[in-house]
Amino acid sequence: xxxxxxxxxxxxxxxxxxxxxxxxxSPPVHALRGVSxxxxxxxxxGIVGESGCGKSTLLRIIAALDRAxxxxxxxxxxxxxxxxxxxxxxxxxxxxxxxxDPMSSLDPRxxxxxxxxxxxxxxxxxxxxxxxxxxLDAVGLxxxxxxxxxxxxxxxxRQRISIARALAxxxxxxxxxxxxxxxxxxVRAQVLNLISDLVDELxxxxxxxxHDLSVVKHVCSRVAVMNAGQIVExxxxxxxxxxPTHPYTRRLVSAIPTLQRALSxxxxxxxxxxxxST
Amino acid sequence: MNDxxxxxxxxxxxxxxxxxxxxxGRLDGPAVRRTAGRRLNPSLVVGGIIVLVIVxxxxxxxxxxxxxxxxxDPAVRLAKPSWSHWFGTDKFGRxxxxxxxxxxxxxxxxxxxxxxxxxxIGVPLGILAAMxxxxxxELIMRANDLxxxxxxxxxxxxxxxxxxxxxLTAMVAIGIATVPxxxxxxxSGALQVMRTEYVLAARAAGRRPFPxxxxxxxxxxxxxxxxxxxxxxxxxxxxxxxxxxxxxxTPPPTPSWGxxxxxxxxxxxxxxxxAVFPGVAIAIAVLGxxxxxxxxxxxxxxxxxxxx
Numbered sequence: 213x214x215x216x217x218x219x220x221x222x223x224x225x226x227x228x229x230x231x232x233x234x235x236x237x238s239p240p241v242h243a244l245r246g247v248s249x250x251x252x253x254x255x256x257x258g259i260v261g262e263s264g265c266g267k268s269t270l271l272r273i274i275a276a277l278d279r280a281x282x283x284x285x286x287x288x289x290x291x292x293x294x295x296x297x298x299x300x301x302x303x304x305x306x307x308x309x310x311x312x313d314p315m316s317s318l319d320p321r322x323x324x325x326x327x328x329x330x331x332x333x334x335x336x337x338x339x340x341x342x343x344x345x346x347x348l349d350a351v352g353l354x355x356x357x358x359x360x361x362x363x364x365x366x367x368x369x370r371q372r373i374s375i376a377r378a379l380a381x382x383x384x385x386x387x388x389x390x391x392x393x394x395x396x397x398x399v400r401a402q403v404l405n406l407i408s409d410l411v412d413e414l415x416x417x418x419x420x421x422x423h424d425l426s427v428v429k430h431v432c433s434r435v436a437v438m439n440a441g442q443i444v445e446x447x448x449x450x451x452x453x454x455x456p457t458h459p460y461t462r463r464l465v466s467a468i469p470t471l472q473r474a475l476s477x478x479x480x481x482x483x484x485x486x487x488x489s490t
Numbered sequence: 491m492n493d494x495x496x497x498x499x500x501x502x503x504x505x506x507x508x509x510x511x512x513x514x515g516r517l518d519g520p521a522v523r524r525t526a527g528r529r530l531n532p533s534l535v536v537g538g539i540i541v542l543v544i545v546x547x548x549x550x551x552x553x554x555x556x557x558x559x560x561x562x563d564p565a566v567r568l569a570k571p572s573w574s575h576w577f578g579t580d581k582f583g584r585x586x587x588x589x590x591x592x593x594x595x596x597x598x599x600x601x602x603x604x605x606x607x608x609x610x611i612g613v614p615l616g617i618l619a620a621m622x623x624x625x626x627x628e629l630i631m632r633a634n635d636l637x638x639x640x641x642x643x644x645x646x647x648x649x650x651x652x653x654x655x656x657x658l659t660a661m662v663a664i665g666i667a668t669v670p671x672x673x674x675x676x677x678s679g680a681l682q683v684m685r686t687e688y689v690l691a692a693r694a695a696g697r698r699p700f701p702x703x704x705x706x707x708x709x710x711x712x713x714x715x716x717x718x719x720x721x722x723x724x725x726x727x728x729x730x731x732x733x734x735x736x737x738x739x740t741p742p743p744t745p746s747w748g749x750x751x752x753x754x755x756x757x758x759x760x761x762x763x764x765a766v767f768p769g770v771a772i773a774i775a776v777l778g779x780x781x782x783x784x785x786x787x788x789x790x791x792x793x794x795x796x797x798x
Contacts, residue, residue: 275694297698304696317687321709327688331695377691 215289217385217417218251218274223283225269243269245441246283253384256411256418258432258449260425260464266441267421271389274419275309276300287385305335308378310407312390314370318362324348324373325358331381347376351406368399375407385417392427404430425468429453437461534785537720540778548594557585559592560743568761577767580753586764589745590771596746597727597775600661600739604726605719607665612672613715617703619673620680631677634670642667642729643736650738657730657746660739664729668722675718679711713790720783724776731772747772 224247226240243266251257261267272278274285276292284293292303308331311317318327325344332343345355351372362370371391378386388407392400408431411418422428428435428449435452437445437460445458456462551559556576563583571578577586619630646663653659683689683706692702733739734748742749747768754764 272690277690277693301696304694307694309691309694311687311691313687317691319686319688319692319706319710322705330692330697334692334695334697334701374691377695381695 216250216286217253217255217288218249218419219284219286220247220249220270220274221284221286223247223270223273223285224281225266225273225278226281242441244273244280244283247438247441247443249436249443249446251417251419253417254415255434256420256432258428258435259419259421259438260423260428260435261438262423265438267423267438268389270438271309271387271419271421275307275387276303301335304331305381306383307385307387308381308383310371310374310378310386310388310391313394314367314374315394317374318370320362322361323358324360324362324365327362327373328358328377328380331377335381337381343380344376347380350379350410351376366399367395368403371395371403372406375403375410379410379414382414383416385419386411387419387421389421390423391420393422393424400427407431425453425464437464531785531788533781534789537778537781537783537785540774541782544594544775544778545598547591548598551588551591551595555585555588555591557588559588559745560584568757571763578761578763580750580764581757586750586767589750590747590767593745593747593750593768593771594775596657596740596744597730597772600657600664600730601723601726601779603658603661604664604668604729605722607662608668608672608722609715609719611666612669613676613708613711615669616673616676617680617707617711619677620684621699621703621707627677630673634673637667638670640667642725643732646729646733647736647738650733655738655741657740657744660730660733661726664726664733667729668725671722672715672718675714676711679714680707683707683710713786717783717787717790720779720786724779724783727772727775727779 223244224242225244226242228240229238231238247266247270249257259267259270269278273280274287276285276295276297280293284291286292287303287307290302292300318324322330325341328344328347332338341358344358348355348357353369353372353376357365357369357373362373365373374391386407391407392403395403404427407418407420410416418431420428420431432449434447435449436443437452437456437458439460445452445456445461452461453465456465561584563579566575566579566583568581569575569579569583575585575587577590579585580589615630615634619627619634622630642664645667646660649659649663650656689702689706692706697705730739730746731748731751734746735752737752739748740746750768751765751772754761754768757764
């Protein structure tokens, strides 16, 4: 068996809290308390959990945008946890991110073509207009979109631009941090399918984070459930959904609205009750 | 305005939500464009017009003034306003209107250099404070507070005493005294930019801090710089007038509104117009730059940012 694309071992991240007392230091916030996971090459790995459970922190540490307090992250055989920025070039070329908020993830002062070309320029590739057009085409935008500014696009279109930027340096690993949670339901499926298709086509390893289980189910083959800075359950998506073992997972799964429940007359209130009782 | 925003985004979604009209699944339909131009707010218009008038006056004074502003004519000492001297003359028989016109040059020049000095020092400091580690950022901001505690006029008088009273020392002193307010405003703006996901994306692409400051932070705080420059300009105009009034600013014979006020003191009761005209000029200039600053601030309001 080949080595995993990403291997996270016992990752801990504490954030200091501002002091409120002169005498005692405030207790730190434990964002991650010992997270371990393995993502195989070419796998579509989902991470679900409610907001504030440490999903984004985990992603940022894997992408070396934040530093772990302790623990280890190995990407494609290289331990990145203690590497200085100048030695992270391979990571910057091979691992890219798509962010949650389509409003804040594109610089409003840059043209779309410069946004997409940014990783290429930074990494010293010749930023050819052709590559940008190719990327725009890949995400289903017209070539003249490159001349416009982000504010001229809708949320879904902006997310496509974000995806194009992430794919520009031809990464092998794509991390998507709640890429559709800020989008309207009508656009959501299109963007999800786009990500799904591109991952297949380009043979990418995907880490897909969401608080929405149905979305993860749609995209991922394996899933980890996170709660309060820890991974409480990992397994093939179908198994986790069919037979959740951890109580937290059971609560999450039972909260998924289904057609059956809706037809039998369940209201939102019933769903909430169900969540509370399990 | 809310309705307008809502309908614009709704329009875009429905355009995206109709795959039938777009069998290839391509979404190159018309994107959301900024449709209607935003309404101009009154402060911006009035402030802009006042500032424009002052700038035009200063420009015109280079090629034409009714009289030579420094021409002494004892025959018409303390003349009342008339068709030959619209604003009257001062105790040396110099034409008041010409002096005010030429004085606007001093005012603008001082404001420009002072704001320039403040921006050139304050903006990089603010960005640096926002982007560096906690201790160095604290150091910058506390030094900033220290400077802020110094009254601008005191600093300018000190400078005047050490380097000699001149327009240049006044400008530099006012500029340095304005650095803290620039640094503060820019720091808070830069902190906001640093929290955005496009900065994260740039870092994930491998951009280093300095290029991020130049490519992402600076362009996104320009609106703050413009607003702050405009407001600081008003303060600089007032400070220059005060300094010239105290004798630490523009030395004679170069006309300056502040010095005109000072020279009018002895005639305050016999010829109050000598104080009124430059006084009103100062008030209008300060008002104009403040209004412009306010108007620009409203225009760049972050709540409207999304719709830009």
